[in-house]
Amino acid sequence: MTEAERKFYILDTNVLLHEPLALYSFQEHNVVIPMTVLEELDRIKDRQKDVSRDARVAIRGLENLFEDATTEEISQGVKIDHKGVLLGGSISIFADHHASFLQESFSEDEPDNRIINTALYLQKSKAPSKVVLVTKDINMRLKAKGAGLKYVEDYRTDKLIDDVDLLSKGYQQVEGDFWDTIKECETFNRGEDTYHQLKTELITQPFPNQYILDDNHDFVGKITDQFADGVELLDIGYDRIMGQQAWGVTPKNIYQGMAINALLDPSIDLVVLTGPAGCGKTLLAVAAALELVIEQKQYDKIIVTRNTPDIAENIGFLPGTEEEKMMPWLASVTDTLEVLHKNDNCSASSVNYIMDKANIQFKSVNFMRGRSIQNSFVLLDECQNLTASQLKTIITRCGEGTKIVCSGNLAQIDSNYLTPVTSGLTYIVERFKDFEGSANIFLNGVIRSRLAEYAEEHL
Template structure:
């Protein structure tokens, strides 16, 4: 049975192609949604880009017919810009203010009442990323849904990059002896290249071996930590050992790291970058960047030159560099960085249009990037470069992203099967006992 899907503004601002995601059903865009999109089209960010993309799509569809009467979509459905059903009489009994959200609710409620009177029994569904709007719709007896088509991961199964498995004692002995085993000799469920396994002896739970699937996806290689200490940093747990392996492999140009605060993502990445840039000279420069997205209320414009403006945003990076360089005096780190032209710290605002060859690139807080932004960054990576994307998908400050729709999760899930990519989820906090406790319980 055909359904009527009424789209909220935030659905289109997150995914302009959402209008094509409802199969052979009717998609309704209330007039107030067009007004809200129009108010966003001048923004010079991802929201503004999406608003302009929605406008272009609707303009193209306008050429096929009158939008207020409904036009056919390629997937067999229809799209209608709703100009009628705006009466506020039904809604004002419950919600008095004529806000934009309530105007969208009014359209949905009036359409549902009309279909009921016509005995057409078409199901009217309000689609919104706004949880409170869905609650209000439910209170009015309307069906409301979140827009989940843009989710990269369904059923909350985010890729971890490693698994635990059991191994028979004789098989484990062969594994230690030959340093590798064919995949069919191991009990493995994932066969992605660069995927790690923690094998445990079936007869002795304390005996274990670490394995890593090679680029051919035919063997599991015995994994051991080749780098005990890098720039004074030593891996404290097995996931950090796996992360260091990925960070120091020249044949893996893309690494994604996720984990809670204090798991060592930034410190390990910077240590690996400095080691390969300064000591091994595999790369000409270490470039560290992060998106300028504030947590909580923004502090507004900052005085000074570009470097002075960036310092508050980049302070977490500088904190880790101070630890790696073991600096104690004020201004000491700035003097070191001034003498080392191979280290560059900047905001992602300045990365568009660049080509970045032969550099070790670290992108911090990548969970605050959209799919389009992370694609823009990865297409900047030049020949001979390596890029590390890291962050915590559970700590997102971007208003239109969540754990399952952000750029970091997007890259991890879309490229996890590629031999050029490696991923690890860091589980254990190593910053301090208090930080670990807070990340787990608060």
């Protein structure tokens, strides 16, 4: 690649907060960090929020790159060295603060304006090289384009899929009757289970623990092994999968049936449940947790956690212990426990008894780092608001004998920096779909009430 072919990528602050190691994502191209970005990182690094950690990681990454560089090299650009490997590109710091030579399009009162002015200046001075402003701020992208900047992009390196509609649902539905289209099949038994080995083009891009069903629901199977020219299916059957139950809860549709099957499967360590509001994600997870802990005694305790975004206004510091502070955020779980025991003579006493017997613990995501969780059923609720790095922190806490269930609705993201395609929930669905110890199910359909179903479809 010639120097004229190398692009200049100007990074906004929110890119480094979203992905602190984005510095290494541009390979053979040139990365420019405006001085304003360093100033914003400096102001953010001392805040008492998760974003301050990302700011510190980005600052340390920049320090490692410029550690042995001279003043001239910092302004001209140093080679990007990632773990001893030269990527081919360079990184530099541009002194944009009140630079007299910048052709101003905006006043310099706002940090975003100084960054846009920098991009416009480099677009003119570095021609014919392509200068690209990279920012996750939609309004800033519109301002930059309106000011005459030719190339403005979102940070897309962390996107595993282009559209959330392409996200794996955890099952494939084949047209017509499944057996009418199968020409050759080898059937055998392992214990009480029936398996089929078949060669078929009906199943596209198969992966472990993916469910297969046909239009008539006469056949329901699960992929247990893959070959170069075929797959092995566990024959579950529609009646069998719909006849399952967990803590008295039976599936109301085939999607809930597949979810319960995955939740109760001892060979699956990670279950990801996605779907619209009211599809039963939390209900099924809590019911399965109680079944596995109290009835089957596979786990010693239940740990429930979620992040705590300020959806509306901050309600201030809450009194009490960590679990008491988390109770308002985890009301969905306590509501579910009440629903599961609403027919008891004294539902309140039943809930308290079950919480004590199942050793249910409510924990904050902020205090999960550094822990090692053994022999536990972990329920991570509302994880559409978590980043990939936050989910990695939580999942890597799980030790031997631990099962984790991640649930969320990608249509209810509250984070300013996350979209459905960059959410940590999307990330783990795509990254873990080829892992034999995981399963993901998209729960299609709202069963909470006809009011919730109508609202989901029309609002």
